[in-house]
Amino acid sequence: MAPAGSSPLHxxxxxxxxxxxxxxxxxxxxxxxxxxxxxxxxxxxxxxxYQQKKILGFxxxxxxxxxxxxxxxAALKSEDHIVTAYRDHGQAMARGVSPTAVLAExxxxxxxxxxxxxxxxxxxxKEHNFFGGYGIVGGHVPLAVGAAxxxxxxxxxxxxxxxxxDGAAQQGAFYEALELAALYRLPxxxxxxxxxxxxxxxxxxxxxxxxxxxxxxxVGMLRWQFEGFDVVDCYRxxxxxxxxxxxxxxxxxxxxxxxxYRGHSMSDPAKYRKEGELASFKxxxxxxxxxxxxxxxxxxxxxxxxxxxxxxxxxxxEAYAAAEASPEPDLAKLYDYTYxxxxx
Amino acid sequence: MATLQYREALRRAMTEExxxxxxxxxxxxxxxxxxxxxxxxxxMLQEFGERRVVDTPIAENGFCGLxxxxxxxxxxxxxxxxxxxxxxxxYDQIINNAAKIYQMxxxxxxxxxxFRGPTGAPGNLGSQHSQALESIYAHFxxxxxxSVATPRDAYGLLxxxxxxxxxxVFMEAEGLYxxxxxxxxxxxxxxxxxxxxxxxxxxxxxxxxxQQVHNCLEAAEALAAEGxxxxxLDLRTIRPLDERAIFESVCKTHRAVVVQEGFPYAGVxxxxxxxxxxxxxxxxDAPILRVCNRDIPQPYATNLEQHVIPTVQRIVEACxxxxxx
Numbered sequence: 001m002a003p004a005g006s007s008p009l010h011x012x013x014x015x016x017x018x019x020x021x022x023x024x025x026x027x028x029x030x031x032x033x034x035x036x037x038x039x040x041x042x043x044x045x046x047x048x049x050y051q052q053k054k055i056l057g058f059x060x061x062x063x064x065x066x067x068x069x070x071x072x073x074a075a076l077k078s079e080d081h082i083v084t085a086y087r088d089h090g091q092a093m094a095r096g097v098s099p100t101a102v103l104a105e106x107x108x109x110x111x112x113x114x115x116x117x118x119x120x121x122x123x124x125x126k127e128h129n130f131f132g133g134y135g136i137v138g139g140h141v142p143l144a145v146g147a148a149x150x151x152x153x154x155x156x157x158x159x160x161x162x163x164x165x166d167g168a169a170q171q172g173a174f175y176e177a178l179e180l181a182a183l184y185r186l187p188x189x190x191x192x193x194x195x196x197x198x199x200x201x202x203x204x205x206x207x208x209x210x211x212x213x214x215x216x217x218x219v220g221m222l223r224w225q226f227e228g229f230d231v232v233d234c235y236r237x238x239x240x241x242x243x244x245x246x247x248x249x250x251x252x253x254x255x256x257x258x259x260x261y262r263g264h265s266m267s268d269p270a271k272y273r274k275e276g277e278l279a280s281f282k283x284x285x286x287x288x289x290x291x292x293x294x295x296x297x298x299x300x301x302x303x304x305x306x307x308x309x310x311x312x313x314x315x316x317x318e319a320y321a322a323a324e325a326s327p328e329p330d331l332a333k334l335y336d337y338t339y340x341x342x343x344x
Numbered sequence: 345m346a347t348l349q350y351r352e353a354l355r356r357a358m359t360e361e362x363x364x365x366x367x368x369x370x371x372x373x374x375x376x377x378x379x380x381x382x383x384x385x386x387x388m389l390q391e392f393g394e395r396r397v398v399d400t401p402i403a404e405n406g407f408c409g410l411x412x413x414x415x416x417x418x419x420x421x422x423x424x425x426x427x428x429x430x431x432x433x434x435y436d437q438i439i440n441n442a443a444k445i446y447q448m449x450x451x452x453x454x455x456x457x458x459f460r461g462p463t464g465a466p467g468n469l470g471s472q473h474s475q476a477l478e479s480i481y482a483h484f485x486x487x488x489x490x491s492v493a494t495p496r497d498a499y500g501l502l503x504x505x506x507x508x509x510x511x512x513v514f515m516e517a518e519g520l521y522x523x524x525x526x527x528x529x530x531x532x533x534x535x536x537x538x539x540x541x542x543x544x545x546x547x548x549x550x551x552x553x554x555q556q557v558h559n560c561l562e563a564a565e566a567l568a569a570e571g572x573x574x575x576x577l578d579l580r581t582i583r584p585l586d587e588r589a590i591f592e593s594v595c596k597t598h599r600a601v602v603v604q605e606g607f608p609y610a611g612v613x614x615x616x617x618x619x620x621x622x623x624x625x626x627x628x629d630a631p632i633l634r635v636c637n638r639d640i641p642q643p644y645a646t647n648l649e650q651h652v653i654p655t656v657q658r659i660v661e662a663c664x665x666x667x668x669x
Contacts, residue, residue, distance in 0.1 A: 143416065
């Protein structure tokens with residue numbers, strides 16, 4: 001038996017190759033620009049609807065963090081599995097769930113992703129290989145390890161990616177999930193969206209270490225941190241991590257430093273922010289930087305964006321109207337979802 | 345007809361299901377190389393290899409969640425908990441994830457998983473290792489809860505649990521693993537949700553499950569010597585509850601005693617009693633009595649422990665009291 005402490009502190013820090021080397025096309029950039037803009041527009045509509053009491057309960061908006069969800073889903077294949085926490089509208093749309101299905105779910109309507117059963121925090125859809133959102137902070141992280149375990153068990157080449165916040169990086173379930181993924185060398189990407197606040201508690205007030213990717217050190221997991229404001233950075237870093245995991249090398253933990261423009265939820269006015277903090281982060285806005293890339297690298301002009309903006313306004317307005325027109329959920333079907341039917 | 349130990353019956357069920365379906369695997373602490381803390385998985389590593397018989401670190405919260413995630417993408421995990429007492433650190437996974445995912449996703453994802461291990465007091469293990477936890481799992485819709493008393497039921501119900509598309513909490517008992525009983529040689533399944541009359545009787549119905557079935561059968565023999573003919577109904581499945589079997593028996597005998605290992609407060613015994621009085625009030629000739637653990641944490645010393653858990657003597661006394669009315 002090997003003496004204790006002899007296990008290699010494998011891989012450690014930094015991407016396996018230079019992220020700048022990951023190619024990006026004009027089509028990709030344009031698609032990401034549209035998706036980030038759509039997510040933001042839908043979230044703005046949700047905020048308005050919430051104020052009008054058309055959306056009830058908790059409503060956690062993703063505005064400001066769109067680059068992370070869009071970069072991550074772009075870095076994965078459609079057959080890969082995605083798990084996230086309660087701030088899940090952006091991930092759902094980035095994964096292909098329609099704005100109508102998201103808005104209808106928020107309004108508690110029949111055409112919602114889960115027909116008005118899951119609500120804001122639970123937008124799972126197997127069709128999209130999207131486990132959905134989970135409301136117990138950190139409790140969703142082991143689910144991704146299970147999907148990664150199944151991938152290795154069946155040798156099907158899929159990767160599981162789990163989003164979690166800086167707050168979730170304190171939970172026991174999260175630490176246990178890291179260990180299991182490392183021990184079994186599973187194709188899992190742990191993606192921390194560090195948005196500086198665990199609800200209303202700032203990063204340095206809730207964590208001794210403020211580089212959340214360092215959580216991987218204790219289990220010998222490859223880890224690195226990157227700025228998550230630019231979708232290009234998000235895509236490149238997450239692509240390298242997903243490729244690494246897919247190659248059978250084992251899991252990766254990443255930290256995307258990001259920022260949410262709104263409060264923790266609709267009921268939070270976010271008075272805990274420092275003065276000027278929000279404005280300073282807005283200078284790194286992901287939609288604006290993506291637009292800059294398209295102008296600088298691909299010769300697009302202001303009029304092109306006006307056109308896109310008009311288009312997105314129209315489609316999201318249609319989605320909103322469709323959601324509002326959707327009937328209430330069918331009460332008769334409610335009891336069908338407690339247990340899956342047993343084959344007889 | 346073979347005579348099998350309870351542990352052998354469980355092993356036979358898992359082995360047959362793993363041979364039948366490659367998506368079934370066993371995971372838990374000490375299940376592979378150690379062959380199970382109670383030797384339930386003896387020989388299984390040898391037959392199925394490390395891919396399908398998987399040792400874990402001591403991280404129930406993590407590996408129960410791993411199992412749930414694997415089930416969501418189509419595997420059929422059997423997660424062994426060394427005891428159900430340890431499941432409490434994974435309670436969030438089982439309750440907030442396993443029990444709810446099918447509903448939260450409106451039937452998009454199902455969670456075909458079995459969590460299994462021993463429950464109840466095995467004797468002299470003190471308060472943290474002696475709890476019977478059926479009640480706190482049966483509380484939640486979305487879970488099925490099974491708690492078995494005999495090798496035959498262990499075999500037939502574990503096979504059904506593994507094939508069920510829902511999360512199943514499967515409770516065994518440390519004190520029963522060496523119990524021998526007859527199990528048919530041919531493969532069979534016992535449907536989830538069906539109670540079984542373990543002893544037919546006419547004067548009162550004793551409703552129970554898991555290791556208390558054996559105490560109740562002993563109590564019934566003692567009562568027979570006094571001229572009281574007790575029926576012993578083994579629930580076997582706690583959720584969904586076989587109301588029909590309970591009500592039919594009680595309407596026949598007009599008297600009921602519920603024997604439950606575990607705390608009385610908001611326990612399965614209270615639930616069963618409530619349902620009987622709601623449905624069979626006119627048929628009852630006496631109040632329903634419960635025999636449960638005393639309402640205190642488990643002590644270590646033998647005389648103290650025997651005072652706390654339901655004993656044959658206490659069951660006999662409760663039955664006499666019910667029949668005296």
